[in-house]
Amino acid sequence: MLTIALLLLAGFIVGVALTAMFALLYIGVIHAEAVRIVDTHLAGIAMPTAGPVMTMRQMV
Incomplete structure (x- = not known):
């Protein structure tokens, strides 16, 4: 019984x-x-240029 349950579990995984x-x-x-x-x-x-990136460290 335990072997069947383990085989089912292994097959599922x-x-x-x-x-x-x-x-x-x-x-x-x-x-x-x-x-x-x-x-x-x-x-x-041409891809548009992005503005400056603001980080949390720069904002404080």
């Missing part, structure tokens, strides 16, 4: 780990494609 790995891989592929699209779309457009 392995299943969750594999699902998470595939999900992160899929999200990474989508993100890389989105970055490529944005980079090629903005290739000829």
Whole structure:
């Protein structure tokens, strides 16, 4: 009985780990494609310059 419970728990953990790995891989592929699209779309457009960055240390 204990062996069956441990095998079920191990199978659940392995299943969750594999699902998470595939999900992160899929999200990474989508993100890389989105970055490529944005980079090629903005290739000829200059990005606006940002003003000075204020940090909490500078504000005090």
